[in-house]
Amino acid sequence: MSGTTGDKLELILDAAYELFGLDGFYETKISDIAHRAGIAKGTVYLYFKSKEELCLAVTRRDCEQFLEKLEEALQHCQQLADKLHVIAAHHTTYHFERRKYTKLVFRAPNNDPELMEYMRNFIFRYMDIVQQVLIEANVQQPRWCAESYIGMLDRVKMDIMFNPEFTEQELHERTSFVASLFLEGCTQQINREDQLAGQRSQEGESE
Amino acid sequence: MSGTTGDKLELILDAAYELFGLDGFYETKISDIAHRAGIAKGTVYLYFKSKEELCLAVTRRDCEQFLEKLEEALQHCQQLADKLHVIAAHHTTYHFERRKYTKLVFRAPNNDPELMEYMRNFIFRYMDIVQQVLIEANVQQPRWCAESYIGMLDRVKMDIMFNPEFTEQELHERTSFVASLFLEGCTQQINREDQLAGQRSQEGESE
Amino acid sequence: MSGTTGDKLELILDAAYELFGLDGFYETKISDIAHRAGIAKGTVYLYFKSKEELCLAVTRRDCEQFLEKLEEALQHCQQLADKLHVIAAHHTTYHFERRKYTKLVFRAPNNDPELMEYMRNFIFRYMDIVQQVLIEANVQQPRWCAESYIGMLDRVKMDIMFNPEFTEQELHERTSFVASLFLEGCTQQINREDQLAGQRSQEGESE
Amino acid sequence: MSGTTGDKLELILDAAYELFGLDGFYETKISDIAHRAGIAKGTVYLYFKSKEELCLAVTRRDCEQFLEKLEEALQHCQQLADKLHVIAAHHTTYHFERRKYTKLVFRAPNNDPELMEYMRNFIFRYMDIVQQVLIEANVQQPRWCAESYIGMLDRVKMDIMFNPEFTEQELHERTSFVASLFLEGCTQQINREDQLAGQRSQEGESE
DNA sequence: TATGAATGAGATTTCATTCAT
DNA sequence: TATGAATGAAATCTCATTCAT
Numbered sequence: 114m115s116g117t118t119g120d121k122l123e124l125i126l127d128a129a130y131e132l133f134g135l136d137g138f139y140e141t142k143i144s145d146i147a148h149r150a151g152i153a154k155g156t157v158y159l160y161f162k163s164k165e166e167l168c169l170a171v172t173r174r175d176c177e178q179f180l181e182k183l184e185e186a187l188q189h190c191q192q193l194a195d196k197l198h199v200i201a202a203h204h205t206t207y208h209f210e211r212r213k214y215t216k217l218v219f220r221a222p223n224n225d226p227e228l229m230e231y232m233r234n235f236i237f238r239y240m241d242i243v244q245q246v247l248i249e250a251n252v253q254q255p256r257w258c259a260e261s262y263i264g265m266l267d268r269v270k271m272d273i274m275f276n277p278e279f280t281e282q283e284l285h286e287r288t289s290f291v292a293s294l295f296l297e298g299c300t301q302q303i304n305r306e307d308q309l310a311g312q313r314s315q316e317g318e319s320e
Numbered sequence: 321m322s323g324t325t326g327d328k329l330e331l332i333l334d335a336a337y338e339l340f341g342l343d344g345f346y347e348t349k350i351s352d353i354a355h356r357a358g359i360a361k362g363t364v365y366l367y368f369k370s371k372e373e374l375c376l377a378v379t380r381r382d383c384e385q386f387l388e389k390l391e392e393a394l395q396h397c398q399q400l401a402d403k404l405h406v407i408a409a410h411h412t413t414y415h416f417e418r419r420k421y422t423k424l425v426f427r428a429p430n431n432d433p434e435l436m437e438y439m440r441n442f443i444f445r446y447m448d449i450v451q452q453v454l455i456e457a458n459v460q461q462p463r464w465c466a467e468s469y470i471g472m473l474d475r476v477k478m479d480i481m482f483n484p485e486f487t488e489q490e491l492h493e494r495t496s497f498v499a500s501l502f503l504e505g506c507t508q509q510i511n512r513e514d515q516l517a518g519q520r521s522q523e524g525e526s527e
Numbered sequence: 528m529s530g531t532t533g534d535k536l537e538l539i540l541d542a543a544y545e546l547f548g549l550d551g552f553y554e555t556k557i558s559d560i561a562h563r564a565g566i567a568k569g570t571v572y573l574y575f576k577s578k579e580e581l582c583l584a585v586t587r588r589d590c591e592q593f594l595e596k597l598e599e600a601l602q603h604c605q606q607l608a609d610k611l612h613v614i615a616a617h618h619t620t621y622h623f624e625r626r627k628y629t630k631l632v633f634r635a636p637n638n639d640p641e642l643m644e645y646m647r648n649f650i651f652r653y654m655d656i657v658q659q660v661l662i663e664a665n666v667q668q669p670r671w672c673a674e675s676y677i678g679m680l681d682r683v684k685m686d687i688m689f690n691p692e693f694t695e696q697e698l699h700e701r702t703s704f705v706a707s708l709f710l711e712g713c714t715q716q717i718n719r720e721d722q723l724a725g726q727r728s729q730e731g732e733s734e
Numbered sequence: 735m736s737g738t739t740g741d742k743l744e745l746i747l748d749a750a751y752e753l754f755g756l757d758g759f760y761e762t763k764i765s766d767i768a769h770r771a772g773i774a775k776g777t778v779y780l781y782f783k784s785k786e787e788l789c790l791a792v793t794r795r796d797c798e799q800f801l802e803k804l805e806e807a808l809q810h811c812q813q814l815a816d817k818l819h820v821i822a823a824h825h826t827t828y829h830f831e832r833r834k835y836t837k838l839v840f841r842a843p844n845n846d847p848e849l850m851e852y853m854r855n856f857i858f859r860y861m862d863i864v865q866q867v868l869i870e871a872n873v874q875q876p877r878w879c880a881e882s883y884i885g886m887l888d889r890v891k892m893d894i895m896f897n898p899e900f901t902e903q904e905l906h907e908r909t910s911f912v913a914s915l916f917l918e919g920c921t922q923q924i925n926r927e928d929q930l931a932g933q934r935s936q937e938g939e940s941e
Numbered sequence: 942t943a944t945g946a947a948t949g950a951g952a953t954t955t956c957a958t959t960c961a962t
Numbered sequence: 963t964a965t966g967a968a969t970g971a972a973a974t975c976t977c978a979t980t981c982a983t
Contacts, residue, residue, distance in 0.1 A: 121963095121964095136431070137431065139346050140431055142955090142956065142957085143956075143957060143958085144956080144957090144966095147966095152964080152965090153964060153965040153966055154957095154958090154965080154966060155958085155959080155960085155964070155965055155966060155967095156963080156964055156965070156966095158957090158958070158959080159963065159964075163957080163958085164956095164957065164958090223343065223344030223345075223346060223347050224343065224344060224347055233482050236478075236482075254497060254501075257494065257497050257498075257501075258501060260475050260476070260479070261472040261475060261497075261498055261501055261502075263475060264471040264472040264473070264474055264475025264476070264478075265468040265471040265472055266471070267471055267474065267475065268467050268468060268470060268471025268474065269467075269471070271443075271471075272467070275440055275443075287464065290461060290464050290468075291464075291468055294461075294464075294465060294468055294502075294505065295468075295501075295505060296505050297504075297505035298501065298502060298503050298504035298505030328946085328947090349972090349973065349974085350973080350974065350975085351973085351974095359947075359948090360947060360948045360949060361948085361949065361974095361975090362947070362948055362949060362950095362975085362976080362977080363946080363947055363948070363949095364975095365974090365975065365976080366946070366947075370974085370975080371973095371974070371975090535967090535968090550844065550845065551844030551845060552844075553760050553844060554844050554845055556951090556952065556953085557952080557953065557954085558952085558953095566968075566969090567968060567969045567970060568953095568954090568969085568970065569954085569955080569956080569968070569969055569970060569971095570967080570968055570969070572953095572954065572955080573967070573968075577953085577954085578952095578953070578954095638757065638758065638761055647896055650892075650896075668911060668915075671908065671911050671912075671915075672915060674889050674890075674893070675886040675889060675911075675912055675915055675916075677889060678885040678886040678887070678888055678889025678890070678892075679882040679885040679886055680885070681885055681888065681889065682881050682882060682884060682885025682888065683881070683885070685857070685885075686881070689854050689857075701878065704875060704878050704882075705878075705882055708875075708878075708879060708882055708916075708919065709882075709915075709919060710919050711918075711919035712915065712916060712917050712918035712919030742942095742943095763976090763977065763978085764977075764978060764979085765945095765977080765978090768945095773943080773944090774943060774944040774945055775944080775945060775978095775979090776943070776944055776945060776946095776979090776980080776981085777942080777943055777944070777945095779978090779979070779980080780942065780943075784978080784979085785978065785979095
């Protein structure tokens with residue numbers, strides 16, 4: 114009545130994002146979504162042909178936003194280390210901010226080919242961006258590196274999701290940690306540690 | 321007599337693993353499972369109180385096996401590098417061998433607390449094993465390192481799952497790559513590359 | 528519009544009353560009720576949350592009607608004897624008119640606490656009405672008398688239900704009989720009979 | 735193994751009586767009965783063709799016992815008043831003793847013709863006994879009187895069943911009350927009361 | 942007789958989707 | 963567009979009964 118078409122579409126997407134994210138695709142009823150959006154059940158079907166299509170739209174909006182913001186953030190820095198940190202921070206922060214809803218990813222319709230295809234594509238695009246950063250810095254095997262980096266970050270995401278007490282403080286630490294681990298590997302730390310140990314043992318008799 | 325009982329339980333678990341893995345929890349009907357196991361629908365309920373409980377049992381069997389085999393494999397090597405490689409190989413191979421079914425992980429019942437708890441626990445136990453390996457090698461931040469390593473491997477798992485043409489050859493390459501990246505970080509490679517480039521440019525005119 | 532809604536609810540209640548009454552709660556399938564009401568199975572669940580709730584609604588409608596009509600009928604008479612007759616006639620006639628369906632009372636869901644509570648309450652309300660009539664006439668032990676009266680009438684109801692050939696003629700006779708028995712007790716009749724017999728034997732030799 | 739056939743049959747009947755009585759026919763599972771009887775589910779079917787037949791057997795045993803005991807008790811008295819009291823006491827006591835299980839009557843299979851027929855028959859036999867007592871005392875309309883008497887007693891039974899706090903004390907009072915009400919009617923009490931009131935008002939000015 | 946694993950018909954209930962208004 | 967009552971397919975789970983041992 115008072116709103117335009119666009120308004121209602123947005124309302125539906127918001128409601129669906131929230132409920133799919135909180136309860137999962139299968140557990141969320143169209144009527145719940147309509148109720149939360151403050152519209153009638155039938156109206157949902159004026160905008161989306163099916164529950165699956167709605168889920169795809171929700172996912173798409175979320176993922177596109179994710180990529181957009183990432184690209185924007187990457188424009189403000191030049192160095193590899195900076196860029197990696199930006200990527201990491203974006204990944205973890207994005208999911209931290211949406212930690213109530215991030216579960217969406219586990220709770221999508223299992224057998225919707227369009228959604229599967231979109232997700233496959235999304236991850237490619239995400240990897241492409243990271244890969245590009247690595248290529249520019251002459252990193253070898255940029256594709257696989259990119260993928261590994263995203264994997265490391267996704268594990269942090271899982272922690273955020275599974276652990277309700279995950280703090281912002283921890284978020285920053287973990288973010289920096291992942292970036293540095295990726296850059297230098299774990300051996301660096303061993304080496305340094307060993308070197309320190311070596312120095313210490315030279316200085317005196319220690320275990 | 322008692323063998324028959326065991327048989328049937330195993331038949332159900334196998335059928336359920338296959339169908340949950342192929343089609344997802346929600347898309348799989350108990351009657352499908354029964355049919356594939358060659359038994360009657362009601363029989364499933366003699367062994368499992370509910371579909372959720374069956375799913376939990378399937379998941380549990382799978383995950384326990386995963387951890388058992390990992391620990392066994394780790395006993396045959398001493399060096400950090402070897403151990404990391406064993407972990408990586410186990411992770412990727414395990415999922416490669418079950419690549420038709422690994423989807424199970426995405427397709428679990430969304431809101432079954434017992435399953436959620438079990439999965440949470442499983443990941444902890446997995447991380448503990450990796451962490452222990454790192455601790456023995458004096459790696460700093462062993463917990464976070466372990467987690468990152470698993471994240472990197474999980475990303476490979478996703479590739480295996482999403483990409484039907486993933487080859488065994490690629491599997492080995494990716495496995496080694498992840499282990500080495502984790503050890504040395506991506507900068508190592510840049511450095512080497514830069515050094516090589518430096519050397520080459522000293523020797524003559526290079527691009 | 529709103530009339531339609533009411534219609535459907537009424538249709539369901541009518542169908543359920545008929546089928547629960549004829550066949551019993553457990554033997555009646557929701558699909559039967561829907562079919563008889565000329566609607567879809569799912570529609571029943573728009574109006575009633577469960578089969579039990581539907582049964583409660585059916586029972587409630589029936590019982591409330593019973594009490595309403597009773598109270599109305601009682602307003603038209605003053606004397607105790609008249610009132611007792613009205614009560615008896617109402618009880619027997621009500622069940623005679625519904626003799627095909629009265630079986631409902633035996634055929635309720637066994638363990639629905641709400642229904643149990645409602646029935647318990649209904650019988651109290653019924654007894655209160657009868658008790659009030661007795662109190663106004665200074666009858667001693669009005670509670671227990673009321674209860675006994677209802678018991679006597681309920682036995683007639685059972686006869687009506689169990690005996691398909693129960694006639695309207697018999698109905699009236701039984702009704703009057705119960706009312707008079709309740710008022711005067713069975714001894715009265717013995718006495719009269721004895722007196723009559725005594726008189727007769729005094730007058731001469733009779734049968 | 736250690737028991738005879740008779741033993742097991744009795745065990746089953748006992749268990750079935752208890753469970754049908756406590757939970758109702760539909761809510762009681764054959765497996766529950768077997769469990770409580772300490773035998774295997776299949777064994778029940780060696781003794782009874784179906785759940786309905788078992789229920790019939792349980793009911794039959796219960797009802798036959800009821801009638802037997804009643805007839806026995808009636809042999810020990812001569813006067814109408816005594817006999818009526820014996821009938822009342824037997825009815826109420828029997829159900830009081832079994833008050834946990836009396837619910838059986840409401841919870842029988844709805845559409846088993848054999849059981850329906852048996853119950854119809856049982857009530858006839860019960861009424862015949864009471865009727866005979868009344869005939870011997872020259873009570874008019876002995877059939878209807880008998881029926882009314884049983885109705886009054888059945889209402890007490892209902893109270894016993896529905897009211898968990900029904901005491902033995904109350905049981906005796908109610909029993910006597912019903913017997914006396916049946917004999918003398920409620921008017922007697924009014925008359926007496928009125929006479930007393932009349933006497934009192936003659937003796938002085940009292941409210 | 943006794944067992945209890947196996948069966949499978951069948952019932953309730955849910956909910957995505959439609960469509961008359 | 964917007965509504966929401968109505969639909970009905972479909973899925974889980976139960977449990978009386980059977981039967982091989």
